Amino acid sequence: MVRLIDTCIIIDYLRGNSNIDFSHGEILINPVVELEILQGVRNKREQKDALRTMEYFQRIEYSSECFNLAKILILRYSLSHSLKLPDALIAASCLIYDLPLWTYNIKDFAYIEGMKIYPQGLNDD
Numbered sequence: 001m002v003r004l005i006d007t008c009i010i011i012d013y014l015r016g017n018s019n020i021d022f023s024h025g026e027i028l029i030n031p032v033v034e035l036e037i038l039q040g041v042r043n044k045r046e047q048k049d050a051l052r053t054m055e056y057f058q059r060i061e062y063s064s065e066c067f068n069l070a071k072i073l074i075l076r077y078s079l080s081h082s083l084k085l086p087d088a089l090i091a092a093s094c095l096i097y098d099l100p101l102w103t104y105n106i107k108d109f110a111y112i113e114g115m116k117i118y119p120q121g122l123n124d125d
Contacts, residue, residue, distance in 0.1 A: 001100070002025070002027075002099060003025070003027060003028065003099055003100045003101065003118050004029070004030060004060070004090070004099045004100070004102065005027050005028065005101075005102045006033065006102060006103035006105065007033045007040075007086075008103060008105050009102055010033070010037055010053060014037075014049055014050060022053070022056040022057070023056065026058065027056065028057060028059070028060050028099065029060075030059070030061075030089070030090065030093045031059075031062060032086045032093075033090065034059070036086060037050050037054065038050060038051075060093060063096070065096055066089070066092045066096050067089075069092040069096060070085075070092040071088075073088045073091055074088045081111050083112075087108050091109055091112050094115060095112075095115065100117060100118040101116065101117055101118060102119070103118075103119065106119055
């Protein structure tokens, strides 16, 4: 199954709280997730580990269509559900590319119409 991975899954793995095998299935990463991971590292070792881990993932890029949809999502959900910019961009890429999002933070995305959320482990295909 092809899916987009959320930042929280990678953080959990990098902190040693998960033994996920990223070599199974096709996992995609987008620029927001990649930047959130890099921003969160605390030292050079963590930065190196993060860069090495992100090599497992295929990257998708943002089109103007993704940015336009993120804007619509912010207008629709930021006041009612406190949707933040990174989550709007992640959701927009899932919706544009018709991808489920692999996340632990289901509540951050469940209210977005059309979102497919994949909370299980990778080996549950």
